[in-house]
Amino acid sequence: MFSTATLTAARNKLLKLEASWVLSGLLLLEVMLYCLDEFTGPHSFYAPFYVFPVAFSAALLSQRMAVFFVVLSSLARAQVFSQFFQAGSLLLLAFDIVQSMLLYGAIAVLVMTVKSMHQRLLRYAEYLRANVRLMRQQRRNRASIRRALPDDADGIVRLAVSGAQNGDLSEDISNAVLQRTLATAFRQGIVEGQTVRHTWAGGQQKVPVEFWVSIINGRMAGFFMLYGVDNQQGSERELHAMVVADEYRGLGIGAAMTDFFCMHFKNRRLFAACKTGSNMMKMLSRRGFNQFCTAENGYVIIERHN
Known part of the structure; x- marks a missing residue:
């Protein structure tokens, strides 16, 4: 029989491994989007697709990693944007980075809010199930x-x-x-x-x-x-x-x-x-x-x- 501490350690290790695979996949997706945006020329625009690594990081990883992907996606989009318009103005570049971070940040916040609501609903549902079981047990006890x-x-x-x-x-x-x-x-x-x-x-x-x-x-x-x-x-x-x-x-x-x-x-x-x-x-x-x-x-x- 495995002890509770051993099972907990194994579960935490598995969660860390899963998180590392998710992080690797999202980084790969980020690189693919940037390459597509960079090398397909001015006639294709992939900025909206940066929403996916941002959203998935907010849903599957920590808040810190969500912030990381918001910043990374904003910089990638702004870099391609500056080349597309051949903008030499640092002010325009900074404005594009800020508006990108606001957009992707809002998406990350929305996803994390939905995630938090989902977790609260799961806890409440478990609380209700436990109380239903308890009430049924109490009724059986009284009836006995x-x-x-x-x-x-x-x-x-x-x-x-x-x-x-x-x-x-x-x-x-x-x-x-x-x-x-x-x-x-x-x-x-x-x-x-x-x-x-x-x-x-x-x-x-x-x-x-x-x-x-x-x-x-x-x-x-x-x-x-x-x-x-x-x-x-x-x-x-x-x-x-x-x-x-x-x-x-x-x-x-x-x-x-x-x-x-x-x-x-x-x-x-x-x-x-x-x-x-x-x-x-x-x-x-x-x-x-x-x-x-x-x-x-x-x-x-x-x-x-x-």
Whole structure:
């Protein structure tokens, strides 16, 4: 496998080689036009054809080379012009050089302007294509989210273990006995919509619980778990855990689940538990979760500020 630096160096070398061939071709064209103009006599006039090396240099080479061909073409035209009219006046010769440079310069500027517009259009088209791909991906991600079923409990536990290994969740989940207990508790919570949790003020209470999963191509790409805040069955919801499978990271699954949580429960007080300085906390802060509530077991509870 070639490194990125090697490929970049090879590409730059190829571009330099192509530019040298273009420069050689345009110089040859310039010489041919001058010879035709010089040796075909006064009855043929090739000055308009100097437009081609000027235009091609402006389109294919650098701005500096375009200026070079503007000057070269102007001098070639003025030299033939002075012989044709046998003009001995330096003022007339200077005037012809200036007007030639203005003409060829205007053509070079026009071509470079069109070239710049074309490049901007290409960049904008690429930007639009990237945004279309992103929007399609976001729609697919949102469409993949549904309420968890009892059969999803084992998959949720596996993702929770993966999240513990990545540092997203508590490492206690790595215990095999606890995993079986969690699978049973999750399955029961999915069916009953309630579970027992440790509250912020201490102690345990039975609160509402919801499990949501993202299913892509028949596989569980991620999940998130919501808790009620207390046993009063209020409308508040806390985003208590969220994990994205390793193979689906970087595809916007976590952002889609967070946005779903914010939009699906937009008329409620929303809280989230996350580690200080984590990517999850940064993602939540961009969505208005920036009001600190409390801290427990290495996690902070933040509230969305409407």
